[in-house]
Amino acid sequence: MQNTTHANCLRCGRTLRTAKSQAAGYGAKCAAKVRNAPVDTTDYKTHQITSARELIEDGAIIPLRSVIFITVSTDGTETYKTAPTGCTCPAGTKGSRCYHTLAAQMLLAA
Numbered sequence: 001m002q003n004t005t006h007a008n009c010l011r012c013g014r015t016l017r018t019a020k021s022q023a024a025g026y027g028a029k030c031a032a033k034v035r036n037a038p039v040d041t042t043d044y045k046t047h048q049i050t051s052a053r054e055l056i057e058d059g060a061i062i063p064l065r066s067v068i069f070i071t072v073s074t075d076g077t078e079t080y081k082t083a084p085t086g087c088t089c090p091a092g093t094k095g096s097r098c099y100h101t102l103a104a105q106m107l108l109a110a
């Protein structure tokens, strides 16, 4: 995973002051909101839900514009464009539901 740090909250734009927030890209309040986002996860497998949360906590899903996000692959070598309904990752391009789309839904619902 990439070790990018963020100076500002990806959600509200506030300056991030702790190393933990800077790594995640979210302040404590926004992180809690994202964690508790009311998203229907019934169509996703448990490991996908875990991966989606990790993706967010690692700051590896970054808002691009409106509902489009840039997501970073698990090995950090590739980036994908992700919307709540689709993704350019290998699974997404095959029409499978990937955890990137779940992470996007979580961020948009928070």
Ligand SMILES: [Zn+2]
Pocket: 009, 010, 011, 012, 013, 014, 026, 027, 029, 030
């Ligand atoms: Zn925030």
Ligand SMILES: [Zn+2]
Pocket: 080, 082, 087, 088, 089, 090, 091, 092, 098, 099, 100, 101
């Ligand atoms: Zn994907």
